[in-house]
Amino acid sequence: MLEMKRIYHYYGSARVLSELNFKIEENTLSAIIGPxxxxxxxxxxxxxxxxxxxxxxxxxxxxxxxxxxxxxxARLGIAxxxxxxxxxxxxxxxxxLRMGAYLLKDKVKYRELKDFAYEVFPRLRERRKQxxxxxxxxxxxxxxxxxxxxxxxxLLLLDEPSVGLAPKVKTDIFKAIKKIKEAxxxxxxxxxxxxxxxxxxxxxxxLEDGRIDLKGTSEELRREPRVKKIYLGM
Numbered sequence: 001m002l003e004m005k006r007i008y009h010y011y012g013s014a015r016v017l018s019e020l021n022f023k024i025e026e027n028t029l030s031a032i033i034g035p036x037x038x039x040x041x042x043x044x045x046x047x048x049x050x051x052x053x054x055x056x057x058x059x060x061x062x063x064x065x066x067x068x069x070x071x072x073x074a075r076l077g078i079a080x081x082x083x084x085x086x087x088x089x090x091x092x093x094x095x096x097l098r099m100g101a102y103l104l105k106d107k108v109k110y111r112e113l114k115d116f117a118y119e120v121f122p123r124l125r126e127r128r129k130q131x132x133x134x135x136x137x138x139x140x141x142x143x144x145x146x147x148x149x150x151x152x153x154x155l156l157l158l159d160e161p162s163v164g165l166a167p168k169v170k171t172d173i174f175k176a177i178k179k180i181k182e183a184x185x186x187x188x189x190x191x192x193x194x195x196x197x198x199x200x201x202x203x204x205x206x207l208e209d210g211r212i213d214l215k216g217t218s219e220e221l222r223r224e225p226r227v228k229k230i231y232l233g234m
Contacts, residue, residue, distance in 0.1 A: 001025060002060050004020060004022040004023075004046070006020070007021075007055070007056035008055040009051070009054050015210060017042060017046075020043070020210065022205065024186065027184060028186060028203060029178070029187045029189065029203075030189065030205065031188075031197040031200075031203070032189070032207055033191060033197055033198075033206055033207070034208055034213075038207045041159050043190070048070055049069055049072065049073035050070050061077075075103060076154075078154070079148040079153035079156055081144045081156070083160045085143070087132040087133075087143055087147070088132060089133030091132060092130055094129065096143055101113060101150040101152075113150050117150060120146070121176060124142055127139060137169075138165050141161055142176070145158065145180075149180060155186050156180065156186070156187045160191060161174075161189070162193045163192060174199070202217065203215060203216070214226075
């Protein structure tokens with residue numbers, strides 16, 4: 001579905017990504033884990049068109065997208081739930097969801113997606129008239145993800161969905177992410193909570209020194225001594 005080939009990316013003179021190769025298969029949930037500052041979120045920003053790679057190519061469904069602006073990437077079917085949520089805080093839950101579907105013209109599809117969002121996050125249905133800025137941190141994260149799925153994306157990008165949340169809320173969020181994947185949405189997850197990421201993902205990519213250092217299923221990586229020691233604390 002998506003392939004990044006020989007990606008280099010710099011912030012000023014600092015090289016963040018170096019000869020990065022990254023491939024996502026359709027109908028999978030793939031996680032990117034690694035140390036802070038490794039460039040995990042940068043990968044999502046490059047995919048969604050918020051930044052452009054200095055070198056390399058990005059293809060989505062056979063079409064190059066590395067030269068496209070973000071709004072054109074969104075029209076192709078890529079949606080992102082960003083870090084720090086970035087909601088419309090003065091608008092209510094229902095209006096935030098409506099903004100997520102601003103490209104959608106099919107009213108029947110809109111209702112189906114809204115029903116699905118409330119099915120995955122039932123608490124949002126209860127809060128649908130509540131202003132987003134008054135929600136709890138966990139509810140705001142649920143809304144950020146729900147707003148992204150309201151676009152009906154072919155590819156969903158999730159940037160640090162569990163950061164700053166209580167353990168119980170993290171578990172609820174990841175159960176919802178699994179439901180979204182099972183409903184047929186290909187998903188890329190950037191996550192600091194490695195144990196949770198490995199639990200729900202079909203494929204895990206470990207990013208170090210600006211490139212994918214290791215990849216495999218959770219079962220395969222759990223057998224790797226370095227992964228057990230550094231990433232799982234075993």
